Amino acid sequence: MTGAPGILAWLVPRAVPGVEVVATDGYRRALPGPRVAGASVRGGVAITADADLARLFDLPVPGAAGLSGADARLAADERLTWAAARHAAPLLAAAIAGAPALAQPGCADAHEMLVRAIVGQQITVAAATQQLRLLAALGDALPEALVEPGIERCFPSMAQVAEGGEVLRGPAAKTAAVRRAAEAVATGAIEVSPASDLVTMRERLLELKGIGPWTVGYLSLRMGDPDVLLLGDVAVRKGALRLGITDLPAFAADCAGHRSALMLRCWAAAAPAPAAA
Template identity: 35%
Template sequence: MSTVLAVSFELPFKAPYDWTRVLRFFAGRATPGVEAIEDGTYRRAIEWDGASGTLCVARHARKHRLVVTIEGDASGYAEALAPHVATMFDVDADPAAIGRHLARDAWLAPLVEAAPGLRLPGAWSAFELVVRAIVGQQVSVKAATTLIGRLVVRAGRRIDDHPHPGTAWRFPSPAALANADLAQIGMPGKRVAALQGLARAVASGAVPIDDIHAARLPAAALADARAALLALPGIGPWTVEYIAMRAWRDVDAFPSTDLVLMQSIAARDPSLTRAPAQRVRTRTWRPYRAYAAMHLWNEIADRAGGVRGG
């Protein structure tokens, strides 16, 4: 891949934009070898229509814009990549409107005030995200990151002569992951089976999960996508809602069985310990429940001085 080829463009956003917390979220979940957060910049290896490259995203020093640079052959697809990157970094959100709505709730008002520009970080690929979600079941974020790194080395592809050592690996394709030898990789056999079953379903086209955008789909089609994903072994409601939030951009998705979210709600009202009762309480957050989840996760992460939730 040549570093001579490079194209830059800017993506405007409505202020405020909490770039620091967006980077913190991505950094805590970055796939080793594929993604890296360095000097205030998000960087990852990409492939678009068969062309390889590197995506770099940083906040403009003065303007309300993100600066995007595409290096390598993929730079020839900058125009097509722009909306994809815009979605991934949630630049089209209206933080004032979202904040006004959520701040009507006494629980959320102080959280919105503390992080008024909080965004809903997306994903480069829904497949990558669901792989991480499966790998991360019942383990910590740190442990999931270690396992994902092993998967990349086992089933991914190293990029020759890559200019950025921290992003010199291509994430495994669905077909590659489906056929990889994952013995002794550190995951229970049932989870490995679920992971490779998902990969086979995506590779065959039986369960399409990429190129889905909630705002561009009828409600029935989005419901069908949820049902198809949920029907796969090893995929539960939490995973489906998490994918809907971050990859499919359903801003009202809410992983109601998430342990951190449930604990956060119960701490505010001890009578609400079960998910059904909590779902009733959170109805007033609609149609922005995904942002409410981000605020609750962010509160815990702020207190812990690191990454918790999501």
């Protein structure tokens, strides 16, 4: 997932029809306002004037504190490379050298990402995208002047999800969790936004029935948290072994502050190899 092309590749199987369009040279989507925002990708770099899409593509956001984008990823590479040497994991060091500054996919709409995280629990990406397609029908249609090929409506607001979440298929408990979380956000009981204190946000969400550590961890990752590691994630454990990491908890302890980068490396290593041409 190096740079903007990696983010585009991440977005392709997760794109919700009618809400967003992913192309080889960029990305466009509807957002609250309503508005349609876009990012173009040239020479492996994303270019956008929209702050929400800047977060999605791991770009610096004006006014944001601390390192962001490529600088933060390179700092993480340094720490992970040091840990790889300490724990005798040369395959990880080689992966970092071969694909430095692995991008951390962000999110353009934190409310939408919360719903995506809950819906995506314990099912495939394809199944989750189909469920999100059902939910998307609840969203407001765009004014005719904003409609573009493949983009016709906004993702539903939290109030709309709370009211109409029964369109989801599958376990009733998951549908209830989606509606419960959406209602909490819609009423202001829980803040989920770029300005949120992520620790407080996670604690409050975990108080809701049906919301577990994987969900809040994934949401936090997509909201820019640099220190998330989902130890119970099957792909994380699989990727760690492929990278030569035999004691993941001990390795992760040496990567404190940069564990999101470690998780992304594990996910990348666990992904199927590209098919031969």
